[in-house]
Amino acid sequence: MSSAVAKSSNEVAEPAQQQQAVTETKEASASANASAGINLNIFGAIAGAFSGKSQKETAADGSSTEHREGRAKVKGAGEGNMNALAAGGAEQNARHSKTAIQQQ
Numbered sequence: 001m002s003s004a005v006a007k008s009s010n011e012v013a014e015p016a017q018q019q020q021a022v023t024e025t026k027e028a029s030a031s032a033n034a035s036a037g038i039n040l041n042i043f044g045a046i047a048g049a050f051s052g053k054s055q056k057e058t059a060a061d062g063s064s065t066e067h068r069e070g071r072a073k074v075k076g077a078g079e080g081n082m083n084a085l086a087a088g089g090a091e092q093n094a095r096h097s098k099t100a101i102q103q104q
Helices: none
Strands: 019-058 064-103
């Protein structure tokens, strides 16, 4: 006895669904710096001489009168200097990437 089996298939090939993955990356950075310095030097010298003279007179009635005379000489010298330094810097970076992957 022989038997035959027939198999019928009604499969329809459907188009494969496409999948898409998108990756987007954004990156930004910024930095800044500054520095400053100052140096101030002041030098000074003063020299002086003072002298005075006094004279006292006595009158016949017993009263007295005093005369004073003063002199002063002063010399001075001064010098100064100043230095200033400054520095600064800045940096900025930006990056943007976009990746699309299609899978079938």
